Amino acid sequence: MTASSNLRTVGTPQLRKEGVDKVLGRAKYIDDLEREGIWYGATVRSTIPRGRILAIHYDARVDWSEFVIVSAGDIPGKNHIQMISADQPCLADGQVNHCDEAIVLIAHPDKRRLPEALAAIYIDYEPLRAVLSIEESETQEEIIWGPHTSEGNIFKQFHLEKGNVDSVWAEAAYIVEGEYRTGAQEHLYIENNGAIAEYDEVTGITVWGSLQCPFYVHKSLMAVFDLPAEKVRVIQVETGGAFGGKEDYPSILAAHAGLLAMKARRPIKIVYDRMEDLAATTKRHPSRTRHRTAIDKNGKLLAMEIDIATDGGAYATLSSTVLSRATLHSTGPYVCPNIRITSRAWATNTVPCGAFRGFGAPQSIFAIERHMEQVALAVGLDSDEIRRRNFLHDGDTTATEQVMVEPVILDTLLDRALEVSDFHARQSEFARLNPLSPVKRGIGLAAFYHGSGFTGSGERYLNSLAGIDVTTDNKVRVLVSSTEFGQGTNTILTQIAAEALGIGYEDVIMAPCDTGIVPNSGPTVASRTSMVVGKLIERAGRQLVTGLRQDAGLLDNYSTQDFFTSCLRYRELHGKVESLCRYEAPPNIYWDDQHYRGEAYPAFAWAVYVAEVAVDTTTYSAEVTNFHTVQEVGRVLNPTLAAGQIEGGVAQGIGYALYEKVLYNNGHMLNNQMTNYIMPTAQDVPSISVHFEEIPFAHGAFGAKGIGELPHDGPAPAILNAIQNAINQSFTSIPLLPEDIFIRVTSDAHEQEQITV
């Protein structure tokens, strides 16, 4: 189903706006940039997970007069990173709460001198008892964050009730319980974190960085340097991937570079190497989700009781909003009259967890979609049938009592997924062939949604502003703080502007992503760029065309030349050609933050994914051998980029499920190298088929909804469901490594032997 349209640019596979520069090596990333007289910065980090700092010693064998040294006492403003809470220090002052926490910064004109200098700074600690897991934090025996009450160690909690859960257990035909766990995951953007800062008494502080959210950094720098908004400038340079990993961390790094620049009175560059980036920056929140579900004799859900716990690490960062999204995706795309969800984000003495593609949804979708597989087995229905019987449809309500007013086509998506994957035929074929082979094959599916845009009232608080202007040399510029980091922001926003203005894609460029130039269109997160920011650009474009018709004589059926001619006239009248629009919530959106009730998201992207796996009983390894995706994301703005998002998300989801394991030793990441933190290679990723259904969403740009996070949500449960189909073993934790499969199948064999004996 392709939406009929007379669109010229939107929906076409335009080449990436910055693609040629990237391919030809002309794109300048942070480490490609130099400034006159630049020095290089490095960071002294904690080596214990929790303790008091007693003393800092500088080895006399180093000539410290050559270095600039910054510690907490040098901070002119507030020693905290301004995120949702202000609990995370910019530099540890008196106490450390996780390994690899920044304590001291040094800078030197010769970067080769930095490692030996770092090694010559010694810190004496009085160690304090560290809390290193959700379970330890839950005991509240040691309070490491918050008040010394029952609220201690809890960054955030939610409680959600729909209907009356307690009333139905007695009448349930089946009750299924399960506990599911997900691990930390590293983003592995190609380019590590890096920033350059410059300080000047008159103009204030300027930071160039590899980052997602220029205005988050801007806000944070204002607090650390105690400067007004106009004396802080943040410029995003070409950014080599982010996946959420450059949502909050760049605020810390920018402040570090800025503090050194202020003290050194010269530009400072800090670029992490991979080992430092892996050890010190955020990861995906580990989670534990418990489900207790009542089902009637026909396989319909009667009640869902869900308990979610996430590990937030040592500081609050984004844990509350990650937990919110985990909570709001925990029922899956199913309708159920009685729901209770409790969720908590716990503090531990590990590196703070942060944003990562999916933002809590992959965790809770893994749980519900593995759980539905167990429900199917208990009831005696096929994987597809149990889901079909419980899917949300138009007019149904979610856990927050949000009524599905937009079309929900889960049945269509499921039908198509079964068809393109030849699901039932493959399942029978594998069942027939598996006994003859040491390699057992299986097929599994997962159905899910991903809410587009900020949760609840988030977009209203953001109050984004975005627009376009026209330069004197006849280029339309898109004015946004939305950033390009490989996912296609530049391309889709210029496509949208070109479409709304009725001019060519090549006539539109992006304005520099510089807080001194562009308005605050919000952070580049939460699958909001296409839908929310894109819509602002569409409106700004239409508004400008209206203005040109009214004031500057633009006629119908205008050519590009006519357009720019009337821009000239418009400029003579108004001094500039600019059109900005501010966010307006879609009508009939209501959200109650207190009770977590109402329209959690203005729109949802929907999907059904199918994985085929091969489990080798010689090596106990599971591989994904084929993958099918069917999704409804509203209008597809650029089919090449959209397919790329899906394929990349699936690859990252395969890593999450089967390969990527963050190993800790006393809170320090042990495998902080790409040789030991195993992400799948091209050879480990199978062919991925991508199918879109398009139902344009009236309040998204030309009908677009969010797409970027959706593909990370479904692979892990689909893959583990397929493994269950292959070897009849139900695994409940990811990452699932060969060593885990080995333990299960050999201990099972051992038990069998003992039973026989």
Place this chain on the structure above:
Amino acid sequence: MRGNPESHHFIDAANLDEILALLAKEPGEWTAIAGGTEIMVAHAAGRLSAKKLINLWGVPELSNIVVTETHLSIGGGVTFNQIRHDATIIAEFPLLAQAASWIGSIANQSRATIAGNIVNGSPAADAPPALLVYDAEIELISHKGTRRLAYSDFHTGYKQSLLLSSELVLAIHLPRHHEQQIKYLRKVGTRRAMAITKVALAGTASSVHHAITRIRIAAASVADRPLRLIATEAALLNEPLNESTLSRARKALWSEVRPIDDLRSTAEYRKQVIANLLDEFLTQIARSSPS
């Protein structure tokens, strides 16, 4: 880059003699570097302790693959890219060509040399199991001359070997067998490419009437060094391939491997998987054996 290039002394030499003279003159002072695929990783991580480095890259005496009537000789400076594409190696020593193709990335293979792979001494190295089953000999050279040893004796412990500080690996010599052999090589890595071995097994065998008349088995990542499995071979040689032989072979295998827990896997997993790979090899022998 955590290493500081200024804290290292890196020199080129005019020829092999000059390199050997320097190694003899300042024993233990110099570390030879060819492709640098290990040393540069250590340098980047700031843990390269060797202060003096002498460049071996491109030394002509080390760079060739030579085929004679009886042997194939691989110079110590031959890269894995050369090995995986060499027609004689592909035809007569396919396990070595295959192992070469599994090493790191294409870029690694273009720089990494066979001597580097051996001298680095990692128990997880890809090439050694194949070399061991092909009865490789290793030829070492110093200013005093050369000596030739069975490669199976070369590694003496974790990153320990018979190489003296005055010596370099001149060549690896593989005797050319012309009879048909059953061959087996399987690497179990952390992923399909760019992977360090968790367990690997190489084997060659000949059999007549379901009895094994000649067998070589070697493994990676199951001991402190690349290991030829002598006891396992002995349990199988001249024995019929039946359940009791298989059971004795497995016992012998477990008596001579010493797997460990590390970042990549567990001792228990390795112990079981190496046995499973042996089973797979023996099953292959049984299937291929002319009756």
